[in-house]
Amino acid sequence: MTAFLLMKKILVSFATAFQNIRTRFFHTVLSILGIVIGVAALVAILSLIDGMEQYAQEQITKTTSLKAILVQSNPYKSVNEVQVRKADYGYFNYNSFSKMRSSLSKPTTAYLYWRQNGEITATVTTRKMGTIITGLGLPLHPDITLVQGRAFTETELKNQQPVAFINQKLARQLVGKQPKKTALGQQVMYNSKALTVIGISADKDAKVGQLLMPITLLSDSSLKATPPMCVVEADKVEDVPALKTELETWLKTNMKNQLADFAIITNEQRVDQAAKGFLLFRLIMGLIVGISVLVGGIGVMNVLLISVNERTVEIGVRKALGAKKRDILWQFLSESITISTFGSLLGLVLGLLSTMAFIPIITALTDVPFQAAYTWNTFILIMVIAMLIGVIFGTYPAMRAARLDPVEAIRRE
Secondary structure, X not given: OHHHHHHHHHHHHHHHHHHHHHHOHHHHHHHOHHHHHHHHXXXXXXXXXXXXXHHHHHHHHHHOOOOEEEEEEOOEEEEOOEEEEOOOOOOOOHHHHHHHHHHOOOOEEEEEEEEEEEEXXXXXXXXEEEEEEEEEOOOOOOOOOEEEEOOOOHHHHHOOOOEEEEEHHHHHHHHOOOOHHHHOOOEEEEOOEEEEEEEEEOOOOOOOOEEEEEHHHOOHHHHHHOOOEEEEEEOOHHHHHHHXXXXXXXXXXXXXXXXXXXXXXXXXXXXXXXHHHHHHHHHHHHHHHHHHHXXXXXXXXXXXXXXXXXXXXXXXXXXHOOOOHHHHHHHHHHHHHHHHHHHHHHHHHHHHHHHHHHHHHHHHHHOOOOOOOOXXXXXXXXXXXXXXXXXXXXXXXXXXXXXXXXXXXXXXX
16 A cells, blocks of 8 residues: 555655647757767767667678687797797697597587698690698688599598698689690609699789698608697587587597697677777767766756756745655655656757668768667666656756745745
8 A cells, every 4th residue: 555655645645747848849949959969969979979880790700700710730839928839838739720620519610720831843845833731631711612623532641642622713724725624643742842823712802823732741740840720619609618629638638738838719809899899989979978967967957956946936835734844855856756757858859860861871981881870778768868857967956946935935926
């Protein structure tokens, strides 16, 4: 019963406050123009920043998979803030890579890469060509597509068969004006090894030639000089943290406790870095726009102080009839909260409309498919701001009204 009476009292107070706003509608709107503009600017900025963050995350996801974990050897150590190459460090070969891959408990696809600029010699013409030498394990990455011939098999990989496939750029360099498919079956020399070309891969806009061969053909000295890179791709994004922990455990156990020789990188770090940058930007812009909101709060205080002066007699009569200080205090606080909420809602609507107007202009000028993002966090923040402004800037006028002496207040008539 007590709770019901309290709720009824609160509703009556807000209804009275709303009635007082209606009687001085234009004066109230002009007085709270600051809060309307401030909240509108805050909504617009937060929505645009949320849209920018969403766009950035989409671009990161397109360029790099959030499911990928990069494991790379770190052959350097810091000595007096100078990077010095270590005499001994851990690195992957195909055997250790296969063991690591089979130890993982979650469904994954793992790739092993070794890459270095090098020189090959065409055995037919003895012509030397600079190219990118890439050592690979299996499976091949989906980005590698064969347009002629085939890639090497698991058997050829394990048995260290001297085979390779090349990209279209290198095929053109190898055969000149002849059809590119004539490069199939030819031999090229790399590091005194005669490699038979068994396939041709798509260029993918490559500007240089590329030769791709089984990583098992590389010596341990070559692997140590330029450590291979391992990419583990999880089937599900939520498996990435667990897989990262498993990789760390495996490296500690199987790489002579040389975990410090490896860097384990996830693309979630890039997303986190972007999120931190946008959070900083959001806070800075929010503080700047907050000045306008403070100006709006002063407008709310101005409205209430005028209201106290205009209703001095009413306050005196109510106190003479038995109204307590807390009743008067609550009446003006509820009016303050109502005014600030009203101004915040107007600002919210204005902010949403302004972002809708800004987006086509931004899209036309930047040619970027950018959209504002409206989140519940923004709406909740606006409501919290409205309540805080109502309480903070309504407290002084409410206390002033509550302290009025009823006799003196009635005498002002």
